[in-house]
Amino acid sequence: MSIYKNVSKLLILLLSFASVSVYAQEAWIVPDAENAIVNPIQNSEAAIVSGQKLYKSLCVACHGNLGAGDGVAAVGLNPKPTDFTTADFHKQTAGSVFWKLSKGRGVMAPYEGMLSEEDRWALVSYLKSLKVEIPKKKVATKKVNNTFLFTQLINTQTVQTLPNKISEFTIQHRFGVTQLNSDFINDFLGMDLGANLRLAYAKAINSRLYAEIGRTRYGKTYDLGAKYLVLQQTIDNKTPFSIAVYGNMGINTQKFPKVIDGSTFVDGSNFSYSFAHRLSFNSQIIFAKQFSESFSMQIAPVVIWHNLVAKDEKNLDFVIPFGARLELNQKSALLFEVTPKIIAKNKRMPLSIAYEIASSSAHAFQLILTSTDRILEQSIYSNETIDYSQGKFVLGFNIKRLF
C-alpha cells in the first residue's frame, strides 16, 4: 500500500512538471468567482506606495523597473514575464491579477505562500496604477536593451551601460604567449607563463551612465572610466542604431625605468619624471546595431593618448575596433573583435575570438583566443600585437557578473 502511495506521489510530481511546461503556452484562465472579486483596499495611495516597495524588491528582476517585462532575469525565460504596461494586461479585473499572482505559474511563483493578502492587494493596486505612471514615450517606442550583454565585448567597450542601481564585476585573465609546439603542453596552454589580470568594478549612476574602476597587473595600472549612452536603437528601427561615448584614464604605478643622466625633453630642458607621465587616456565613440535578436555588430573609433612615450614615438594612436556577437542559443554566443590600426607604431591588427557561456544576462564566462596579452585598450593598441602569422597566440578568460 505504501509503495503504491509513493509511486502515485511520484507520478503526480512528474505530471505536474510536465503540465507546467505544457500549460505555460496556454491562456491563463481565471475562475469566474475569483475574477469578480474587487480590490478591498481600493487602490488607495498608501496601498500603491506599499505595493511599489514590494514590487521593487520582489518583482523587478523579472518584470523590469517600469513593469515592461524586461528585467535582468527575463532574458532566457519562456514565456516572458508579463508586460504590465499593455492594454491587454489592464483589461483584466483586479481579482484576476490577484488570483494569478497568488497562484503563480511556471517560474512565476505562487505568492500566496509568501505574502499576506493585504500585501498582494497592495501589489495589485500598484500594477493597476502602472499604465498611468509610465511616460508615454516609453510605451510608444520600445528600446533595444540588449545589443550586447555586458559593458565589454572581449577587450573592447560595447554600447551597453548598466541597468539603474546595478553593479558589474569583471575578472579578465590572459595567459602567456604560446604556440602549438611542445611548449604548449609543457607550459600548460601558456598558463605557467607570466599572466596578465584585470579586476574591475562598475556601478550604474543611472541607466545611461556608469563609472568604473579597474586594476591591471601589467604596469600596475589603475584605470578610471565612464560610459554614457547617447542614443538607443528602437525596436521599430526609427532609431536604427545605438551610440555611446566612453573615456578612461590609466594610471601606471610601476617604478619608472631609469633614464640616462643628462636626458632632456624635446625642448632641451632637463628631463625628470612627473605624475603626469604615468597617465594615458582612451576616448571613443561607439556605434552599435542589433540586426536580429541573436546578432549585433559595433564599430568604435578610439583615440589614445600616452603622456610619456619613447623618443621618436607619437603620443597619439588612432584605431577602429570592430566587434560582433552571434548568439548560438540561449546560453552561448561567439564573440569576435578585430582592430585596424590607423595611427600606431605597429600596424598588425589585434584579433580576438571568444566563446561565451552565459547562464543569464547577469552572469557570463568567456573563453578567449587572442593575439594580445594586454587587457586595457590603450595598452593593447599602443603595443606590438603578437605575430599570429608565426602561430603565436594567447588564451584567457573573462568572468562577468551583474548584481
Ligand code: HEC
Ligand atoms: C522569476 C521571474 C519572476 C518574478 C520574480 C516575478 N514574476 Fe510575475 N511572471 C513571471 C512570468 C514568466 C510570468 C508569465 C507566466 C505565464 O504566463 O505562464 C509572470 C506573470 C505574472 C502575472 C500574470 C499577468 C497576466 O496578466 O497574465 C502577474 C500578475 C505577475 N507575474 C505578478 C508578479 C509580481 C507582483 C511579482 C513580485 C511579487 C512577480 N510577478 C515576480 C515571472 C516572474
